[in-house]
Each structure stands twice: as structure tokens, then as C-alpha cells.
Amino acid sequence: MDFSYTETQDMIRETLSRFLADTYDFDSRSKMIASSTGRDPGIWKALAQDLGMLGASFSEEQGGLGGGHLENALIMEELGKVIAIEPYLQTVVLGGGALKAVGGAVADAVIPEIINGNVIIAFAYAEPQGRYNLANIRTTAKKDGAGYVLNGHKGVVYAAPWATHLLVTARTGGATSDVNGVSLFLIDANAKGIVRRDYPTVDGFQASEIYFENAAIPADALLGDEGAGLPLIERIVDEATVAVCAESCGVTAKLHQGTLEYARQRNQFGQPISRFQVLQHRMVDMFMEVEQSKSMTTMATLKLDLPAAERMAAVSACKAKVSRSAKFVGQNAIQTHGGIGITQELAIGHFFKRATMIENQFGSADHHYERFERLTLAD
Amino acid sequence: MQLEFSPAEIAFQKEVRNFIAENYPENLRSVQDEGHDLSKEDFLSWHRILAKKGWIAPAWPVEYGGTGWTATERFIWSEELAAADCVTTMPFGLSMVGPVIYTFGTPEQKAKFLPGILSGDDWWCQGYSEPGAGSDLASLRTKAVRDGDDYVVNGQKTWTTMAQHADWGFFLVRTDSDAKAQEGISFLLIDMKSPGVTVRPIITLGGEHEVNEVWLEDVRVPVENRVYEENKGWTCAKFLLAHERTGIAAVARSKRGVEKIKAIARTEQDGDRPLIANPFFKRKISELEIDLTALEFTELRSLASEASGKGPGPESSLLKIKGSEIQQRITELALEAVGHYGAPYFRGFGEGDNEHPIGPDYAHRAAPTYFNARKTTIYGGSNEIQRNIIAKMVLGI
Numbered sequence: 001m002d003f004s005y006t007e008t009q010d011m012i013r014e015t016l017s018r019f020l021a022d023t024y025d026f027d028s029r030s031k032m033i034a035s036s037t038g039r040d041p042g043i044w045k046a047l048a049q050d051l052g053m054l055g056a057s058f059s060e061e062q063g064g065l066g067g068g069h070l071e072n073a074l075i076m077e078e079l080g081k082v083i084a085i086e087p088y089l090q091t092v093v094l095g096g097g098a099l100k101a102v103g104g105a106v107a108d109a110v111i112p113e114i115i116n117g118n119v120i121i122a123f124a125y126a127e128p129q130g131r132y133n134l135a136n137i138r139t140t141a142k143k144d145g146a147g148y149v150l151n152g153h154k155g156v157v158y159a160a161p162w163a164t165h166l167l168v169t170a171r172t173g174g175a176t177s178d179v180n181g182v183s184l185f186l187i188d189a190n191a192k193g194i195v196r197r198d199y200p201t202v203d204g205f206q207a208s209e210i211y212f213e214n215a216a217i218p219a220d221a222l223l224g225d226e227g228a229g230l231p232l233i234e235r236i237v238d239e240a241t242v243a244v245c246a247e248s249c250g251v252t253a254k255l256h257q258g259t260l261e262y263a264r265q266r267n268q269f270g271q272p273i274s275r276f277q278v279l280q281h282r283m284v285d286m287f288m289e290v291e292q293s294k295s296m297t298t299m300a301t302l303k304l305d306l307p308a309a310e311r312m313a314a315v316s317a318c319k320a321k322v323s324r325s326a327k328f329v330g331q332n333a334i335q336t337h338g339g340i341g342i343t344q345e346l347a348i349g350h351f352f353k354r355a356t357m358i359e360n361q362f363g364s365a366d367h368h369y370e371r372f373e374r375l376t377l378a379d
Numbered sequence: 380m381q382l383e384f385s386p387a388e389i390a391f392q393k394e395v396r397n398f399i400a401e402n403y404p405e406n407l408r409s410v411q412d413e414g415h416d417l418s419k420e421d422f423l424s425w426h427r428i429l430a431k432k433g434w435i436a437p438a439w440p441v442e443y444g445g446t447g448w449t450a451t452e453r454f455i456w457s458e459e460l461a462a463a464d465c466v467t468t469m470p471f472g473l474s475m476v477g478p479v480i481y482t483f484g485t486p487e488q489k490a491k492f493l494p495g496i497l498s499g500d501d502w503w504c505q506g507y508s509e510p511g512a513g514s515d516l517a518s519l520r521t522k523a524v525r526d527g528d529d530y531v532v533n534g535q536k537t538w539t540t541m542a543q544h545a546d547w548g549f550f551l552v553r554t555d556s557d558a559k560a561q562e563g564i565s566f567l568l569i570d571m572k573s574p575g576v577t578v579r580p581i582i583t584l585g586g587e588h589e590v591n592e593v594w595l596e597d598v599r600v601p602v603e604n605r606v607y608e609e610n611k612g613w614t615c616a617k618f619l620l621a622h623e624r625t626g627i628a629a630v631a632r633s634k635r636g637v638e639k640i641k642a643i644a645r646t647e648q649d650g651d652r653p654l655i656a657n658p659f660f661k662r663k664i665s666e667l668e669i670d671l672t673a674l675e676f677t678e679l680r681s682l683a684s685e686a687s688g689k690g691p692g693p694e695s696s697l698l699k700i701k702g703s704e705i706q707q708r709i710t711e712l713a714l715e716a717v718g719h720y721g722a723p724y725f726r727g728f729g730e731g732d733n734e735h736p737i738g739p740d741y742a743h744r745a746a747p748t749y750f751n752a753r754k755t756t757i758y759g760g761s762n763e764i765q766r767n768i769i770a771k772m773v774l775g776i
Contacts, residue, residue, distance in 0.1 A: 001388065001451045002381050003683035070380055260774055280770035281763070287774060288697050295676035296669075302382040317669045373665045379645065379656045 003298070008065065009074060012056055016078045019051055024082035026347040029204070033085065038206040039162060044086055048117025054092055055115035058100070062111045069239065073246035073301045080250025083347075083354045085204045087120050087159035093243045095121030095167050097236040098184060102223045106186060110165070122163035122189070123240075124154035124210050125233070129176075132363040134169070134233050136177045139212060141170035141185065146219045148172070148185070150193070150212035160208035161198040163189040168212075173227050184229040185221045192216065203354040231308065238315040239304055241362040245297045245322040248358045251351055252293060252326055255333040256286045258348045262337055279336060286332055289325035296321045313375040316368035323358070323365035330355035384451070392455045395434075399463045402428050407466065414725065414736075414743045416587060417466060419502070419544040426468050426499040435497055436473050443481045443489070444497045450682040461631035469541065472496035472503040476549040478622050479566070479615045483607040492547075492568065504542040506550035506569070506593060507616070509535060514764045516551070517560040517613065521595060523552040523567060530554070530567065530605070532575075532598040538758070542578045542591040545571045550595075555610050566612035568604040575599075583754075585747030586724075620760060621695055627759055628702035630675045636709040637668050643716045643741050654716060663715075667708050674701045694773060696765035703755035703762060710749040717742035 005013075023043055032040045048054040056071040058064025065071070072093050079088060096114055099107040113119040130136035139152025150170060160166065166189045174181025193215030196208040224232050260283060263274035273279055300318035303311055330352040334341040341348055359365070384392065404424045410417060429435040437453050439445030448456065460467075477496045480488055495501030512519040521534025532552055542548065548569050555563030569576070575598040581590045607615050641664065644655035654660055678698055714721045720738030725747075736743055756762045770776050 001384055001454070001679075003680055004380065004687070260776065264776065274776040277767070280774075280776055281766045283774055283776065284766040284769045287769060288701065291677055291694075291697060292670075292673040292701070295680055296673050298380070298680065299382075299672060299676045302380060317672055320665075321669050321673055369662060369665050369669075372669065373661050376668075377641070377655060377661055377665060379653050 005070075005074075009067070009070060012053070012065075012067075012071060013074050013078060015051055016053055016075060017081070019046070020078060020082045020084065024084055026350075029083065029085070029350075033200070033204050037162070038200060039085060044120070045117045047086065047088075048115065052115075054088075054117055057092060058096065058111060058115060062100075062107075063115050064111075069242070069301050069304045072239070072243050073297060076243045076246040077250040077297075080247035080354075081254050083204065083251060083254075083351055087122070087162060089240055089243055089247070090123050090159045090163075090167075091119065091121045093240050094123045094236050095119075095165065095186070097239045098167060098186070098223055098232065101232055101235065106220060106223065110186070119165060120159060120163045121165045121167050121186070122157050122160040122208075123167045124157045124160065125167075125169045125237070126155050126157075127153060128155050132367045133177060134237060135179055135182055135230055137169055137171050137182060138176055139168070139170040141168075141172050141183055141217070143172070144216065148217050148219070148221070150185075150187075150215040150217060152212050154210040154212075156201075156207050157210050158201065158205050158207045160189070160196060160210060161206040165189055166194070166210070167223075169229070169233055179230055181227045182230040182233065183226050184223045184233055185217060186223055187215075187217045187221045201357070203357040204350065234308070234312070237362055238311055241315050241319050242297060242300045242304060244358055244361050245293065245300065245318050248322050248326050248355065249290065249294050249297055251355050251358065252286075252290045252329040255329050255348065255351045255355060256283070256290050258351070259283060259286065259333045259336045262348070266338075273336075282332055282336065286329045289328050293322045293325045309375055313372055316363075316372040316375070319363060320365045320368040320372060323360070323368070326355040326358050384455070388451055388455065391452050392459065395456055395459050396463075398432065398434075399459055399465060402432075403463060403465060404428070408464075411464065411466065412740075414740070422466060422469060423499050423502075425466055429468065430498050435468065435499075436477065438474070439477065440481065443477075443493055450686045454679070454682065457631040458634075461635045464635065467632075469502065471505050471540070471545075471549075472501065474622060475505060475619050476503055476547075476568070479549070479606060479619050482618065483566075483615055485603075487603065488568075488606060495546075501546045502541070502544045504539050504545035504548045504571070504591075504593075506536040506539060506548045508538045510537055514761050516616070516760075517564070519551055519553060519564070521550065521552045522556070523554050523565060523600070525554075525602070526599075528602050529599045530565075530602060532567070532569070532595045532600055534595050536593040536595070537581070537590075539578070539591045539593045540589055542571070542593055543580065543588065545578075547571060548593070549606075551612055551616055554612075558610065561613040563610050564612040564616070565609050566606045566615040567600050568606065569595075569598060569600050570604075573598050573600070584750035585744075587747065587751065589751075627755075628674060628678050628698035629706055630671070630678055630702070633671055633702070633705050633709060634675070636706070636713075637664070637671060639741070640664060640667075640709060640712050640716060643713065646739075646741075647716055647718065660712075660716070663708075663712055667705065667712065670701070670708075671705055674698065674705060677701070694769070696760075696768045696773075699759060700756075700762045700765050706755045707752045710745075710752040713741075714745045714749040717745045721746045 055064035056067045060066045099111055141148040141150050166187050168185045170183055171181050172183040193213045195211040198208045201207050264272050266273050296318040300314045303314035333348055334352055337348055340346055407421055407424055410421055434446055436444055437446045437448050437456055441447040480492050509519050523530035523532045548571050550567045550569050551564055552567055553563055554565040575596040577594040579592045580588045582588055645653050647654040649657045720742035723737040725736045725743040
């Protein structure tokens, strides 16, 4: 048992943290979001080519730095500290995760392009009726000659307007919620028959509703075995869930820190409000939630390669706790700021918005408590 | 970073597990299973076995009798002790005054007191709280006045756990009444058999005699029994409190506690299903278990940073707060789980009383244990005081 980071991991964190401090101050971030594409593509390129950050979690044979889940977690935590809107989660954690898992020619071709920053992947999995059930899929992929034809509607696909590729879950067989008959495809985002309706999200990203209208895709777009994709999808979503928890550690740490700083300089009744014990204890409670989120994220990150049932229980325990912590820290940060906390002009509110979206991303606390109970608390 | 134990750690786990299985006293096991109060001899029987083996004080430096185990080995040890339901060793000597003596004591004090702590020959108690000094410990009024080579001590201490068995006590006393609250306090080791020491029981809500009042009337204490400098006892007190707080997380015991609740909830019926199938009760268990995992990994992270050179610092207050809350929730769920049979008042078997108590075995002590556990958020500096400490020492507000 060992809980220390390697020198390389420390270096990744320091390098990234310095870069983000220079590029991702609140004003720069606001400008990116307000721009026509809603992002600054130069930052993604720099992350890839100047910092080598997008290769941190890939093996050296694949052209990466030889890391894995821990590297993803610490990068996500740093991104969270500046509420970055980079598509790291979608491209590296989800897309890269799926490609690492299946290997083969597609992986060999695409992973180097991810590392170079030339590929952006969006994960099109959610459907309006499906909620958090990954098998609840109506989108179909029908065999057609050598390839497939996609039809259906995917909702709230983060990063889709920027994407070169879409990672799509679809039914190649079975009924809507069957475990069997689910397949995973990596397709060209600009293929014919894909209709997008783009919009900004409340937490600063860009997303799309995606409609597949007889979109023809080639046979080699299939990742893994046809109809047997659910375990792979569950695995990459678990990896992404922990990555989002790591992001939440960064977001809530900043919410807490910002609240402390504000309370020290805000005077009421002739003294800084940080002197009031009721607020001190609340800020201590926030601190404890942040620390416990870090602990749970570490725990789950280290369990991502365990057998599926243990992995899922660990990930759900982590997300259940982190979701509640994100809510607690976010709401109390705003409350402690008072009126100024609910304006757009302060960064704190934007951290709160991201924390709030994290609560339900890849499943609410309730969803994960229930999954944890199903796995560990049988009669 | 990695979670798995190394081959050496797995071998260690096997070794300590076997040792416990082969050496834990049979009669102590039956006393525990039947829910009796433990006598001084019960506690000491296990203590002596560990002392003989050299495993009584794993956290101590090797030169004073520690085991030299790594943080991970100590973690494994506490897990195995809890999994086997071993009685806890009394913390007053081993975790409290022992570390104070080997950190601040003179060579003579170390030679005189450490062996008795390790062997169990000396039973220690803690003279901190007073009727007028609880959370505000520094307002204590017990007075020690220098008279030749002695101090003459007068005052009253309270909540003194297991003082009825104690051979020695460590006491905070005021040696300078004019100094500011935290200054002017000294740390004295007092022989509990000294003339003028009176111990009176306090019976707590579960009916148990655990804590006492200790009266000190013209008690003569040799100056050589003062640890560290005169009027600097607060330094020892703060050091000791930080040490006390880390152990207070009680993660391994609480994991065992959660297992016991699950077992009860699988046995107890709720209509036509076991209680564990009740979604509301099930949710309380899963919340508890997940919060305990968060505590466990917070403790592991803090042990790792301790191993890298930092001693237990103010963040150990977090472990105290969350650990004590979880201990209470466990007792709360156990009491809820046993339903009607939380009510019968079980006082243990009297002399010659062979009649079986009312209700299932696991229900006998559910209510007393619940009542007793209310202490956990109060002792060792109440959880409100712990929040003050974090606010000041960690957050800097």
C-alpha cells in the first residue's frame, strides 16, 4: 500500500497548474466562452504539443508518458481548479479509454492524433428517455452491406460542436434496455446524415442534440464486439465518473478557498465575517467535504482496474459522496458570499454552476447509492 | 500509488492474524460474547499477552519498546484486531502519557514509567477535565503549590475514565495563578495511592461505571514527577490531544460495527422481508458505509503524509469529528435495528444468576451502547472545539 505520487506525477501537476494559471484566469475564460466557437483552440493545441499533457495517460508505445487513471485524475483536478472547458474528459478519458481497451488498428491510428491534439471526441450516449441507465438505448445501428446505418437521437452531447469524432452507443440488437445488443462506435463527426443542434451549457461548455438520420458508417467504426459493448461502455463511464469526481475536487477546493478569502475581507458589524463562529464552522464543514471528496476519488481511482463488480461499487461510493459534497460546498459558498455570490461578475458563481452540473453528471447521488446497494447490500 | 499489499505485507497480515487466533484468551471471548462489563483483569489479560510478544505499543519508537512497523503494518494490525473483536487496550498509558513521557520526559522518568506502561503493571488515568473546565480546559483551577521538593496539590478532576483501577494519573494543574490561562499550567504524574486522593464513581446513562470524580486534598507530589518545565504543561497537553485524536477515528472498529449491523438487519424481520430489504434502512447503511470509506481513506492519506515526516497535525481534528459521528451512527442504527428489544434493561448477569436475558443477544447492549456513545462527540475536545481548531490552525481564520 502506498499513497505517494511519483516525481513524474508531481511534475505533470506543477506544469499544468502553472500553464493554467497563466492562460485560464477568469477574464480569459469568459472571453473564450463568449467567442464564436465558445473556446480557444490554441489552448488545446498547447496542452497537446507544448506540454505533452494529452499523452500523460497513454502508454509509451502509444506515444504517451506511460501513465493511466492517476494521471487522468490529477489533470482533471487541475482543470477543475480553473473550471476549464477543455474536452479532456470526452477526448482522452472516454475516447482514449475506449481505444485503449479495444486496441487494434483504429486505436493505433487515432491515439497518436489524440495525443497531438488533432482529434476531439464527443461521447454521444445519453438519450432523453434513458436517464442514467447506459443500456436504455433507442438509437439503432443496422447492418447494411459492410457497414452500419445509424438512426436515433442523442441528447446533451458535451463538446460535440468541437468534435472531429463521435463515440456513439447504439443498439445492434435487443430491446430498449436489454443488456445484450449494445454496441460502441467511433465515427466521423461530420459524416452525412448527422444533424446537430448546438447550444451552450449552463456551465460554460458547448453541447449538441444529435440526430442520426440514416447516417452510413463503415464497419471498422465498431469498437469491440457487436452487441457485446455494454461492459466496455460501463467501464469507460466508470472511468469518466471518477475523472469528474477528480474535477469536482478541484472545483470544490476553489469554492472553499474563494469563500475563505471573501470572508476574511468582507466586513459586517464592524469586523470581518470570518470571525463569526457560525461561518467558521460552516467553512470547516466545507473543508471536510473537500478532503473527503479527495479521499474517495483516490480510493476509486485506485480501484478502476478491479473486477467489474468491485470497480462499480467503488465508483458509485465515490460519486455518491462527491455529488453530495459538490452540492454542500457549492451552496454554502454562495450563501457565505451573500448577494454578490449570485451575480455573474464573480468567479465563485461559475464554479458553483460547474459543481452543480457535476452533481448529476454520469448519475446523481441517488442513482449511485442505489447501484452501490444493489452490488453490496443484498438481502 | 497503489492499494494492494506487498507480498511482505500479506505475510505480515497472516502472521498477526495467526497470532491473534492462537493467543486471544478464550475466557475473555466468552465474557465479551455474553455482554458482561469487563473487569480490570479482563483488560489486562490481553494486554499482558501483547506485552510479552512485544506488540503492545506499535506506534512507539523502537528504542522505547515500539515494534518498528510501517504505517501500513500498523494499519493491518488495527484491522486484524478489530476483525477478531479483540478488546481495546487502554489508551491512557499507551497512547497518551507514554508518548508525552518519551517526548518530553527526563531519562529518569522514561526509565521509571515506560516499562510499567508497556507491561500493564501500571494502570493510568487522565486528570484533565474539572467541573468548571470542560471544553475550556485551560480554565482549570486545580492548584499545585511548591513546598520544598514537593508540590502540594488541591482540587477536583472529573470524567476520569477507569480511575477506579488506576495506579497512576497524569494531571494538568495550575502552578502559576497570575499567568494567562494556557500559561502557568504544569503536567504532573501522581501516584493514585497517595494520601489525599479520593476516587468517586459517576454512573453514566447505560448504567456503567466508567468515569469518576477524583478529589485531590493536600496531595504531595515529588517535583521529579513533573514532566517538562514548570508552567509549560500546556505544550504536553496539546501534543497529547493531537495524538489522542488520530486514534479516535476508530476506522477498523467501525468497519466491524457496520458488518454487525448488516448481520442484525439480515436477521431482523420487517414484515415479510428482512430489515435490510427495507429501502430506507438500507440507505442508512449505505450512507454510513460510504462515509466510513471516506474516513478510512482520509486517515490513510494522513498516515501517508505523517510517514513522509509530518506528525499528526490539526487536520487530525477532521478524523476525530467524522470518526466520532460515525461511531454514534453505528450505535444509532443498531438500536433502531433491534426494534422492541432495545427497551429491556440488561444489567449483566448477577452473581449466580443463570437466567437468560430478554431478547436476542445482539439487542442486550444496543441501548446502553447508544447512550454511552454520546460521549464520543464530547470527549477529547468536543466536536465544536475541533471545528474551532481546524478554523484557526488549518483555515487560518
